Amino acid sequence: MRRSALRALPAIVLGAALLGAWEAYVDLSGVEADLLPAPHAVASALWSNGGLLWRNFAVTAEEVVLGLGLALLGGLALAVAIHLSPLLRRAAYPLAVGSQAVPIPVIGVLLVFWWGFGLFPKLVVIALICFFPVVVSTVDGLAAVDPEQPKLLRTLDASRWQSFRFAELPAALPAALSGARIALAVGVIGAFIAETTTPSTGAYPGLGREIITDVNFQTARAYAGTAMLVAFAIACFYALAIAERRLAPWSIRTRGETR
Amino acid sequence: MPTQLQSRAQPPTFGGGTGAHIALEGVSRTYRARNGAEVQALAEVSLRAGAGELVAVVGPSGCGKSTLLELLCRLQSPDRGSISCPPAVLMPQHDLLLPWLSALDNAALALRIAGAKRAQARARAEGLFVELGLAGFQHARPHELSGGMRQRVAFLRTLLSGKPVLCLDEPFGALDAITRAEMQEWLAGTLAGEPRTVVLVTHDVEEAILLADSVVVLSPRPGRVVAQLEVELARPRRRTDGDVIALRERALAILATGSQS
Numbered sequence: 001m002r003r004s005a006l007r008a009l010p011a012i013v014l015g016a017a018l019l020g021a022w023e024a025y026v027d028l029s030g031v032e033a034d035l036l037p038a039p040h041a042v043a044s045a046l047w048s049n050g051g052l053l054w055r056n057f058a059v060t061a062e063e064v065v066l067g068l069g070l071a072l073l074g075g076l077a078l079a080v081a082i083h084l085s086p087l088l089r090r091a092a093y094p095l096a097v098g099s100q101a102v103p104i105p106v107i108g109v110l111l112v113f114w115w116g117f118g119l120f121p122k123l124v125v126i127a128l129i130c131f132f133p134v135v136v137s138t139v140d141g142l143a144a145v146d147p148e149q150p151k152l153l154r155t156l157d158a159s160r161w162q163s164f165r166f167a168e169l170p171a172a173l174p175a176a177l178s179g180a181r182i183a184l185a186v187g188v189i190g191a192f193i194a195e196t197t198t199p200s201t202g203a204y205p206g207l208g209r210e211i212i213t214d215v216n217f218q219t220a221r222a223y224a225g226t227a228m229l230v231a232f233a234i235a236c237f238y239a240l241a242i243a244e245r246r247l248a249p250w251s252i253r254t255r256g257e258t259r
Numbered sequence: 260m261p262t263q264l265q266s267r268a269q270p271p272t273f274g275g276g277t278g279a280h281i282a283l284e285g286v287s288r289t290y291r292a293r294n295g296a297e298v299q300a301l302a303e304v305s306l307r308a309g310a311g312e313l314v315a316v317v318g319p320s321g322c323g324k325s326t327l328l329e330l331l332c333r334l335q336s337p338d339r340g341s342i343s344c345p346p347a348v349l350m351p352q353h354d355l356l357l358p359w360l361s362a363l364d365n366a367a368l369a370l371r372i373a374g375a376k377r378a379q380a381r382a383r384a385e386g387l388f389v390e391l392g393l394a395g396f397q398h399a400r401p402h403e404l405s406g407g408m409r410q411r412v413a414f415l416r417t418l419l420s421g422k423p424v425l426c427l428d429e430p431f432g433a434l435d436a437i438t439r440a441e442m443q444e445w446l447a448g449t450l451a452g453e454p455r456t457v458v459l460v461t462h463d464v465e466e467a468i469l470l471a472d473s474v475v476v477l478s479p480r481p482g483r484v485v486a487q488l489e490v491e492l493a494r495p496r497r498r499t500d501g502d503v504i505a506l507r508e509r510a511l512a513i514l515a516t517g518s519q520s
Binding site: 146148149151152153154155156157158162166167170173248250 | 355357
């Protein structure tokens with residue numbers, strides 16, 4: 001693991017340099033702490049509010065993971081359906097694109113009316129925000145199979161399903177995983193949007209809700225919560241990259257070093 | 260480079276499945292190109308192949324050779340004429356091995372498609388896999404194999420489909436000269452042990468004469484049969500044999516002039 005620690009070094013150095021510049025800027029410019037707290041103040045807020053932030057984080061993390069799972073399932077299913085049916089492609093693709101322009105607050109109240117103050121409406125919001133990159137990249141991946149491949153499989157007497165199962169589906173897997181990584185990167189902000197547009201009644205409403213509450217009078221705590229979201233997004237992204245290496249090792253070789 | 264090609268079993272001595280007989284009568288095929296223009300790929304093509312024979316089809320680029328194979332494999336239908344051909348399997352120009360499967364799993368693909376479980380399919384493919392010079396590469400991924408080895412795996416995948424007719428589309432076209440010579444010898448040896456009726460499309464006239472029982476020469480588009488030369492030379496054949504050279508020159512002359520004179 002020493003090699004991977006070494007590979008993380010540039011990111012750590014850059015992160016430390018930016019934090020240093022931030023600290024210096026706050027010190028030298030005299031900007032108010034309510035407007036921009038210094039990194040040391042954020043760290044201190046993180047330390048003293050650890051319990052509160054952590055419990056809210058647990059709520060948000062669950063939303064992100066489950067919402068992303070929903071987005072993956074829905075996105076993959078829609079991509080496969082679009083791939084198999086040109087009619088559905090023509091019918092559903094424009095609507096899928098359009099869905100990305102819907103401002104979530106417009107439907108937030110409706111989602112709560114349907115499903116209440118619990119977890120589910122938040123998952124729907126996250127899935128709505130995240131499913132699109134999964135659909136686009138999976139549809140492209142499914143279509144990128146060598147056109148000779150189906151011919152070969154047909155002369156081996158493969159059915160449509162077998163051709164899909166042996167050739168198209170595995171061929172599309174790296175693209176689907178790339179889509180999942182993009183989805184994940186927007187999934188965390190998706191959870192923030194979900195929490196701020198569909199109210200909760202739980203003891204801990206989630207980190208997004210907490211940040212919105214804190215941002216005016218507890219700015220350092222809002223920044224501390226934000227730092228947790230940032231760290232979570234980075235961790236999820238690399239976890240998925242590791243999963244990709246196991247699920248689709250053949251794609252790493254052709255794409256070269258990307259992480 | 261003198262290469263000795265292994266002898267092949269006399270064709271019609273094996274039973275049942277390989278009793279194949281291919282006959283094309285006046286087959287024409289026109290397709291519409293992407294820009295909307297009609298392209299006639301084949302015109303009035305007639306040819307025959309006896310059971311267990313290897314027929315080589317040579318001709319300039321774009322003479323409809325690949326179309327001919329797709330017709331035999333029933334991937335297309337002729338516009339005119341009739342085709343009588345037992346079930347045929349295609350080995351395309353590019354090996355099209357699946358990068359996520361090991362070499363052995365790629366070779367066993369037809370068995371999986373026919374419904375065998377993975378372990379069963381692998382077990383049934385393994386014997387021939389080893390016999391055909393692939394021992395030790397069972398677990399290798401396609402990208403770890405040389406061009407020649409990839410073609411061997413692709414050929415084995417074709418063979419294991421169990422179909423009596425093999426349609427090989429320039430199987431060695433992308434290989435370097437030395438590997439190609441090796442692979443020609445390997446193919447002759449393999450077919451000696453596993454006889455099939457083979458239609459071999461190639462742009463290499465020498466390859467055609469070394470391997471084939473008869474050589475069909477097609478004209479430029481639309482492809483017409485200019486000549487069908489019987490290659491009645493004893494095996495093993497060497498590319499340095501006088502008869503091989505003479506026949507090669509004759510085929511090249513026919514190709515150059517587009518007529519048999």
